[in-house]
Every structure is written in C-alpha cells, then in structure tokens.
Amino acid sequence: SQTIHQWPATLVQPVGSPLSLECTVEGTSNPNLYWYRQAAGRGLQLLFYSVGIGQISSEVPQNLSASRPQDRQFILSSKKLLLSDSGFYLCAWSVPVGSGNTIYFGEGSWLTVV
Amino acid sequence: AQSVTQPDIHITVSEGASLELRCNYSYGATPYLFWYVQSPGQGLQLLLKYFSGDTLVQGIKGFEAEFKRSQSSFNLRKPSVHWSDAAEYFCAVGFNDMRFGAGTRLTVKP
Secondary structure, eight states, X not given: OOEEEEEOSEEEEOTTOOEEEEEEEESOSSOEEXXXXXXXTXXXXXXXXXXXXXXXXXXXXXXXXXXXXXXXXXXXXXSSOOGGGOEEEEEEEEOOTTTTOOEEEOOOEEEXXX | OXXXXXXXXXXXXXXXXXXXXXXXXXXXXXXXXXXXXEOTTOOEEEEEEEOSSOSEEEOGGGOEEEEEGGGTEEXXXXXXXXXXXXXXXXXXXXXXXXXXXXXXXXXXXX
C-alpha cells in the first residue's frame, strides 16, 4: 500500500533562517506531488505541484521554492523565512490525471517563524 | 483563472437536521471534484469524489454531493447530521493542479 512521510513534524525557526521540509511517497510510481499551506481560517493554499522529476509548477510567487530530485521525493525550501511563512504545511500525492487524481495527504508540518 | 469558492465560512445546524454545504468553481473545463473533511487535530479525509457519469455521488458517513454543470457547483449534503459530523469541510477541484476552497466549519447543536 502507498504511504507518505513528511518531516519534520514541527519546526520553530527565526526570521531570515533557511527552511527545508521533506516528503517522500512509497508504494507508487510517478505520482503527482503537492505542497499546500494551511493558515488559520484560510483553508488550503496550493503552493507547488509536480507531475514529474524536475517539473515544478508554482502557484505563489513568494520566497518559497520546491524541488523534486527523485520520483517520489518532494522538498519545500526557503533561503530566508518571513514571519508570514508560519503555518501548517501539507505534502500530498495523487495518481496522475486519468486515474481520478484523488489527493492523499501527509501528516503535515507545523512551522512557526519567530 | 481557476478558483474554488466555499461561500459559507461557518454553519451551525441542530443534530438530526439536514445539511447542505456549498461549493462553486471556475475552470476552463469541468474539473475533478472532491469533498474532504478535517476534524480538529486530524488530517484530511476524503468524503467523496466526482469524475464523470452520474451527477449525484455517494460518499462515506452518509454524505452525498450533486454536480450541477450549469451552476458550476458541487454541493455536499447530508439528510440528518450527527454530533460527530462537526468538523471543517473542504471542497477541492482541479486536474493536476488540485485547488481547495477556504473551508466551511460545521458546528452541530445538541
């Protein structure tokens, strides 16, 4: 069966420090991969999605970036965190379009920028 | 631009009453449509989904949703709400780009 792992689960970082959140999926090949941010009262914001290695689509022009170095690995990064980057970050995967594209979520990472 | 809207931020219903949560979308073509539920401190759980075919889809926990192409809507319904249904509900639409609405928080009164 498929599983998704996301870490770290919680993170407290000072303003201006770098960020790296990592996500891996097991039990499937060539999944679509996603990064979402859930801020209080604002629902789930799509940050990045990827349909293949090295293919990243960005939805928000902020100081965040994403990379997909391997088929089932998705990394969210920042060179310098802002206070507004605080939130709950969710990695997700899906079987690509044509098979329904149901999204499955990881357990999330709480980021607090201080 | 593609978007999904959940007009109701917060809904309160009495236990046993019926429920309808609204979802509207704007896409170039009919996207895949989903409803998810998130209980406090929990992850997101898929309730139901629509890809094609019958426009009334059944999901888990007694929920159903109806796709109306003419209204670009995918509203979630339940005939009789239980106290355990209190949670945040998210509509999601898209193809490879899956976009979520802002959510509707459901409170159930005893």
